[in-house]
Amino acid sequence: MGPARCSGVGSGNSGAYTTEIAESLRFEEEIHSIVHPSLDSSPAAGGSFTALLGLPANQAVELLHETGPSEAPGSAAAPSPTGELWRLRLGEHAAGPLHLPLGCSPTFPSNAALVERAARFSVFAAEDSPALSSGGGPSPRLKAEPLDSDSPPLLPIPTEKTQRPAKRKECEKSKAKGPAKKSKSAEENTAAAAKETAAENTDGEKLPYVHVRARRGQATDSHSLAERARREKINARMKLLQELVPGCSKITGTALVLDEIINHVQSLQRQVEFLSMRLAAVNPRIDFGGLDSFLSAECGPLATANGRGGVALDPALWSSHPVTANGARWLPQPQIRHVDVWPTQQSSTAWTRDGPAHPHALLNPGASLVGYDPASSVLLNSNQLKTEL
């Protein structure tokens, strides 16, 4: 599953999924048919957000193996690794995460062709999904092939709809979950309803898809499915955040992760405050005056050493003027009068040469300061800083 996982995650090209998914599906199915994986692993990412729905992740595991318990609608977070894989691969995709009924059964259908088809369909969904009835994220349509513009998402099952399906049908179904979302079926909580829906399907596919969720008594209306798609998206965003915040990836549990994120943001904000105080302290002449022109003007404001209102100047002038206008990314440079900073006036030719060449470099003003410094060490320092940044 390693390679499959790697290939899927993070790729931004839904079209590329097809083969990957098909392959991994086959792969997984083989593994699963051999081994009954223990369904205990509850991936944090998947499980955590079900908390939002109040559905413990473990419940989902049961779903596939029992008949119609009354499970909470919505999130069947898949504790199984394959479920997670599905979500990872398909759920992270930009446009419409495929909300598979995560609890992909460990016993995959043995028919590779069916499996492949299911995969294909689900991937297609992202590309051809017509407008959804539900308000949620775009649900990938299952049926790409004989594409009906209507909502014939469910491939009808000729028979055995109402029976406790063979596991393989469940899996087909679960994989074909996406379109189920579109099967506008508030009433599809019974097998009979499923039959109706299936009967309504106008495509002639004979794949034995079954509206598993309907049979189980789960809510299959567009709302819960849309919600699930939404949650997938949120899940994905949260994972990105986890990667951004150091040390967050190991934490399990939404609340704790959020705590970490909040702490990180707060600490960064505090650092900004602390650093600005440090900057103020390091040189008493650093100040920003005329901030209102700063805040509204396009061109950077200037800080003057003696607190006068700043005037925006053309950056090209800066070499001849002890003033810097900088609207770029970095903190607008405080203008420091060179004569004041250095006891002796030094020729700044070395630096003014460089200056205009890097009008937006962070260290320009720094450079101008350094220009007066005969000590090579400081020069070196600023050079290093320059390259660093």
Add this chain to the structure above:
Amino acid sequence: NASLAERSQRIKMAAEMGLVRSSRGRHWSRALGRRLLQREGITGCGCKNAALSTSSNVFEDLGVREIEDEAAEIGTRVRALQRLVPGGEELGLERLFEETADYIEALQGQVSAMRAMSCLLDGLEREKRMMGK
């Protein structure tokens, strides 16, 4: 000569403006810019309130009481995060996380820039002092 507090306040505002400028177009950036403009208008120069509030507890007033309910737990944290990220209070969960990620990146950039700058200036000061003696 202005006081340290005043100057550091102004520098901080400038830093925040740098944040805004560097991430134009982002929802949080626009919100922060608006806040700064307001703040600047109100305070002129020298009031204590900063656009980036650094109150230690974002959870206060949120009524953090139910610890048992997991969903509520998460809810309070989400609300706290909304307060932290400029413009976050009007965002849904998904957008909030997006903005938070971008905001964190921008903050990190700003912090490292300011750190580098203060190091540089610090070094210069030291050199200057050495030279002066």
